[in-house]
Amino acid sequence: MNTPFDPETPKRPGIFARLRGSFLTGLVVIAPVGLTVWLVWSVVGWIDGFVLPLVPNYYQPDKLIQTYLGLEPSVQIDVRGIGVVIFLLFTVFIGWVAKGYIGRSLIRYAESLVERTPVVRSIYSGIKQISETVFAQSERSFEKACLIEYPRKGIWAIGFISTTAKGEVSARAGNTGALLSIFVPTTPNPTSGFLLFFPAEDVIELDMSVEDAAKLVISAGLVYPNGKELIETITHIK
Template identity: 75%
Template sequence: MTSSPFEPEPKRPGLFSSLRASFLTGLVVILPVGLTIWLIWKVFGWIDGFVLPLVPANLNPEEYIGINLRGVGVIFLFLFTIIVGWIAKGLIGRSLIRFAESLVERTPVVRSIYSGIKQIAETVFAQSERSFEKACLIEYPRKGIWAVAFISTETKGEVAEKAHAMGRLVSVFVPTTPNPTSGFLLFFPEEDVIELDMTIEDAAKLVISAGLVYPNGEKAKIAVEEQLRKAS
């Protein structure tokens, strides 16, 4: 189908519109990279300022080079953490940790702070086989409204025994947007939980972005562009 010679040609974007579009595209590319580098640089500087004053002068390479090396404190902290972990895994280290924790448990205020920080550290850093199994869909907070959740485990213990359900219960975690580390622990009948093919990482991106980033979004975009190219 050919266009009529009397139809007006589509208006081309002006110079200002092109510059504005290029500027916004540049921001999308530069901001994530720049903010990531800036944040890492600031964190390294904060660690250096805290760790380096504790390092003996004869072990600090800055004393010999005469240049402020950003990240040296991170290396010292990394090596120190490895040594502490290696000692803690031994018999003597475990005995010392149990003794220190028994002292902390007798201190009212310190006990609460220590237990909270320890739980967070074990959840985030501890090497464990326990993790979310799959992403899923559930009807929450009512029928007809769907939410992305993560399957944790099969519900066991007193909760499974006292809950009135026909079959098995599944423990699911419903994250909040844009912070997926907070959310709700819910117990759903197994038949009401719909497993998704997307990975845990893709589901987390979907939650964090408030629905703006879908799995395989780039692949879908390329497929649409290919179809439009063939149609033209």
């Protein structure tokens, strides 16, 4: 006999609840794959639509395939991706030329002309800064992920160690030890954040990689790296 104090027996979910759960699970699996395929397909089509009209009609990929296979002109062949290949080869060629003396001279001359044009100068300089920030090759990157007490004692934040502070910043800080520049990203957009300078003794370096720390920030703490090896290491030390 049940009493009012007995725990309630959990109800078995109905068929619609189970179908809803299965649908959501399937959506979680399909959505990333589907969106990725759609995005790649759309970008490839957009690049093809921009590049292929610049190619002479006789050298169009579909025309070459029709000629090679002996197909009738009425047979339409959609060859997607050739424009991307042409774009990549053209970009590599431009980059190779730009690294040489002649290429650098031409770029300096073109930029000097742009600097004399009021409106174009502002647009070009802004786009150039964005391009250099996003695409420029650099040997420098974040060294380590770390923990810092920010914005006050007792509250911890994940940061990325950029480098050791130098010059006027280090001199005017008056710190006797090393001063580290720490980038503290915002969630879920890690491209914005705060640049802070911390004494090295107040920074706890993490064993997780920079990529894993970035995933943790972007996911708002929902995706944690595998800490099995770290736990075993800490246990061994103890």
